[in-house]
Amino acid sequence: MSHKLIKKIVYTGVIKLKTGLHIGGTNAALNIGGPDKFVVRNPINNIPYIPGSSLKGKMRSLLELQDGNFSVSHNGSAGPSNDLQCVSAKLFGVAGNDIKRPSRVIVRDATLDIESQDFSRTDLPYAESKTEVAIDRLTAKANPRTFERIPAGAEFKFEIILNIFDDGEEDELKAALNRAMKLLQDDYLGGNGSRGYGQIEFLDVKTEERKKEYYLKSIN
Template identity: 65%
Template sequence: MEIKLKKKVIYTGKIVLKTGLHIGGTNAGLNIGGPDKFVVRNPINNIPYIPGSSLKGKMRALVEIANGETNNGKPTNRIEDKAGALFGVSGDNDKSRPSRLIVRDAELWIDDPSVDFKNTDLPYTESKTEVSIDRVTAKSNPRTFERVPAGAKFNLAMVLNIFEGEDENGLKQTLKEAVRLLEDDYLGGNGSRGYGQVEIHLDKEDGEDRFY
């Protein structure tokens, strides 16, 4: 059955880091004495960013868990689920559904007047050394992570596609739920050790409508 696009809802805003963020990138540029784990960066300008896939995947997982849309830890992937309706369901049959949400890569706001990146020990980032202890042998294993420091901001951009006959309010509410859940969880790696706490500030809570 063919469906017609009704409108796009454009969401913009800022992702504010409350604690350091580590989303892993390549270690190809590893130097002796440098971090063991690098953050993902744009290879052209060397500026860190948050991949849209990381942001979208985390929000989907949180919505699935919060609404019991998993079975033995695996997503149920049903169209009638909140996560399925918003984030889509893969498949080659009538049980599939394209994602209604586009999440752009979030670029670091390097011109933020409230943040001075000149004080970071790496370009736009910090290095944080941690020591893990083997509880059997008591042997220490130091390792250094690269993190985008607390206080940095990323430019957020998302697009919600609304088709005729769909529950627009329901899709918007699920997106708002995903944002709230993310703020109460973490983004990136090592969240249980304090990394990746964020606040999300939308320019308009319900986005900006663009009709077609």
């Protein structure tokens, strides 16, 4: 049975960093004495951003962990659920070889608000360097490594779009998306979360429902 798209719900707001954030980018431009691990940046203006794929993937994994709905591969690693009826599959979709379900949610790349923080004091463009030391348990040798990360206090503008069809699943999907966002606030985004990185909060979240009438108006 085919379903009709009846509206889109547009979520907008701010992702504020409570601790430094590292989402890895390319290490192609390594500098002697500089960071070993770089953050992902827009190649045009060199400004860091949060990829929509990172945000969406983390929310999905947390939702599936809380519900206990995830797949386990032959080597024991956990992956996305293949259960088409679980709420994470309904919201984020399934892209397996044998079973497919389209995603109902679109997560845009979150752009850095360069006015949200005094970046003139950072040692890297819109970022800071943080050196950590790993200790060899046998030799006690110190192995320093330097990470680039966006500093605490920085804010990113986000947009998430939820597609609503006439299948009666609106309330379930909205509740699941809200739960995923709240779970993320009590977890971390990006890498090195167990070492304090990536704590975030969603602020000034607003929603706008756009029905057919909205799309019939002139684009101007």
